[in-house]
Amino acid sequence: MASPTTDPLLLFRQSIRTSSRIVPVASAESNDEVALSQATNLVFSDEGKRVVLPVDVQSRFMSSEGNLIDLRSIYFAWVNRDITIPEYNAAAEKLNEELAGGKGVHKFPFVERLNLIAWLEGAGEDTEYIKPLVGGDAGKGEEGGKVEMVGDDGGVKKERRGKGTLDPRLAQIYEGERRMGDRNSVLRGIKPTDFSHIRKLAAQFMTRKPTGGSGDIRSSTNISNNPSLALNQKPARRPDPIILLSPSASSLLRMSNAKAFLEGGRYTPPDHSTPPTMLAVSRIIKDMDPNRPIRFILVEGPENFRPEYWNRVVAVFTTGQTWQFKSYKWTNPVELFKHVQGVYLGWRGEQPPESVRAFGHKVLACSVEKWRDPGQPGAEQSRWRDREVVESIWKAIETNMRAKGWRKDAAPTSI
Structure with missing residues (x-):
């Protein structure tokens, strides 16, 4: 079974890095793989030890709506990482229909899904969607420097391994810290946005300025008569139908x-x-x-x-x-x-x-x-x-x- 300090996301990431199997099972004692709609737990192999986590345990991944995402949704997004967004949404809806008791997987938007997969594959340590482990060095979470667990009440239990404990005042400051997003989230928000129309607006400001030479009388005259015309500006090309x-x-x-x-x-x-x-x-x-x-x-x-x-x-x-x-x-x-x-x-x-x-x-x-x-x-x-x-x-x-x-x-x- 899992220890009280096991962090689901770090354990998931460690299993991917070591190519260890993550198996959905019907009970904590079973080792037989079942469909995700019938699974109650996920079995990990952590340094040769069998670690079992419930599929509905909350992780440190927080959606743009402010909700902590459960381990079932993380596993479902990982195993379907190579399919397109429409196919992923259709598969999620099908799984939600199979799940009983009002349970269901979170359908990650494009940017959330991209950040999650990149983090699990080890592409980076910082993402605005994953709450940091409190205390110690942020980059040493996988080495046991710090651990953040989600309690049954949805709150976050903060512990620190090693010497000393985290100052409560410092913990309060960390909780009020505003996480800075990456360029995708800052520039584009939740959904990708097409900025190609900006090129048309900027075209008139990006043309060459007049050289000022005495031989360029025709261009100087045109600009003086109509300052809004750019020098040597070519007529707009009609796009191909x-x-x-x-x-x-x-x-x-x-x-x-x-x-x-x-x-x-x-x-x-x-x-x-x-x-x-x-x-x-x-x-x-x-x-x-x-x-x-x-x-x-x-x-x-x-x-x-x-x-x-x-x-x-x-x-x-x-x-x-x-x-x-x-x-x-x-x-x-x-x-x-x-x-x-x-x-x-x-x-x-x-x-x-x-x-x-x-x-x-x-x-x-x-x-x-x-x-x-x-x-x-x-x-x-x-x-x-x-x-x-x-x-x-x-x-x-x-x-x-x-x-x-x-x-x-x-x-x-x-x-």
């Missing part, structure tokens, strides 16, 4: 054949090789820029999107499967296609799925001739219609772009 393809395996248009179809006007079936994560296709839109083609970026998912990227999306290809939109800004397809042009590509002679028709009139349903082996007689004679289908798709996209405010040198700030 984005087209989202369907990641479904049943989609007729994938990353492997989209460029040949949208740029070359010829349909070929997608292959099974590893596709690129991003493609670029070019198209001349005479109403916007008759002299220079516009580059369109093709991707299959918005996983790497910044919030402002959604203003650049001009078309979404769909097969009618609603799971495609789970990670989109608008998860409801009817709402999505109020903002973005939709495109469904199917085989000629087959009706679009009922779900596509339910999405609304902003989804263009197109059909291409069914693919036949080029070695068969007459296989190439029907492929001339592919370009006609491609032109109808581009026409719908261009019409939507003009309506949303796309211009030669500007893109819409909101769609």
Whole structure:
């Protein structure tokens, strides 16, 4: 069993450092591993000794809401350290449903979880979420310099090993000490924040100053006439519009054949090789820029999107499967296609799925001739219609772009 001075967090960290197993068990006397939902204790191996701690014992880790986190939540976060935040939250909800008696694991926000895992792996000694051990040197907690235990009443019992005891007045000063956070918590708070828009505001202050030479008369004149214009400032570059393809395996248009179809006007079936994560296709839109083609970026998912990227999306290809939109800004397809042009590509002679028709009139349903082996007689004679289908798709996209405010040198700030 655990000694009165055993600190759960230090014991957990020591077990990770020595690669010792941490086993959830159904009782303090058992050594058989069980599911966390059925466990009442955790068994540690501390220098060859068997140490047992209850899963509901509180640790020194304090959440941003001011609550001490139990050992069950710490163990659950550690064993699920390699999964994404959505997967972690889903697993936590499932475990909470399995736990009886109103018990449940704490769902760590991103920054809390990051700090906990880094501390357990030994990446650092200081974190704003872990209450310090009182007395002695803070960095020697694992060597037995000081111990902080959580009592049954939620209070903190302070003890000190070695010579002497901690002065009560000094302990009171430590309790009133304000812990300084790291750069993530100070700059970003609980959730990560995107500061990319600050670059646009700072751009006008970061351009080169005039050299003051006598030969730079034109630049000096421009600045004197309009001081707000920066010297040699280049016109703002219009961002590339984005087209989202369907990641479904049943989609007729994938990353492997989209460029040949949208740029070359010829349909070929997608292959099974590893596709690129991003493609670029070019198209001349005479109403916007008759002299220079516009580059369109093709991707299959918005996983790497910044919030402002959604203003650049001009078309979404769909097969009618609603799971495609789970990670989109608008998860409801009817709402999505109020903002973005939709495109469904199917085989000629087959009706679009009922779900596509339910999405609304902003989804263009197109059909291409069914693919036949080029070695068969007459296989190439029907492929001339592919370009006609491609032109109808581009026409719908261009019409939507003009309506949303796309211009030669500007893109819409909101769609």
